[in-house]
Amino acid sequence: MLERNDLAGEEERIRQRSRCRAKIYALDSCQRKYPKEPERGMLCKHLNHAAALCLVSFVCPDQVEAVQSYCSSLGTVSKQKRCREARESLEDCLAAHQD
Numbered sequence: 001m002l003e004r005n006d007l008a009g010e011e012e013r014i015r016q017r018s019r020c021r022a023k024i025y026a027l028d029s030c031q032r033k034y035p036k037e038p039e040r041g042m043l044c045k046h047l048n049h050a051a052a053l054c055l056v057s058f059v060c061p062d063q064v065e066a067v068q069s070y071c072s073s074l075g076t077v078s079k080q081k082r083c084r085e086a087r088e089s090l091e092d093c094l095a096a097h098q099d
Contacts, residue, residue: 024054069086070085071083
């Protein structure tokens with residue numbers, strides 16, 4: 001039996017999966033509408049970015065949050081170090097999920 005926190009977490013993952021699916025569908029529709037470059041690249045770029053960020057956030061949510069937190073501005077030397085560490089952690093997480 002799932003605990004209350006586990007159930008809430010699972011419900012959030014289902015909602016996020018649905019949001020990612022919608023972004024991927026929108027990207028696919030855009031790419032079908034604009035099959036040739038450079039139009040496709042220019043007009044679908046924001047959807048490509050949104051779908052990619054959604055998928056990466058789904059797979060490695062804590063690491064994405066850390067990168068967004070520590071790498072959002074220059075900050076101190078300490079913050080820059082944390083940014084590098086967060087990026088490395090995200091790279092490791094993504095590598096661990098590749099086939």
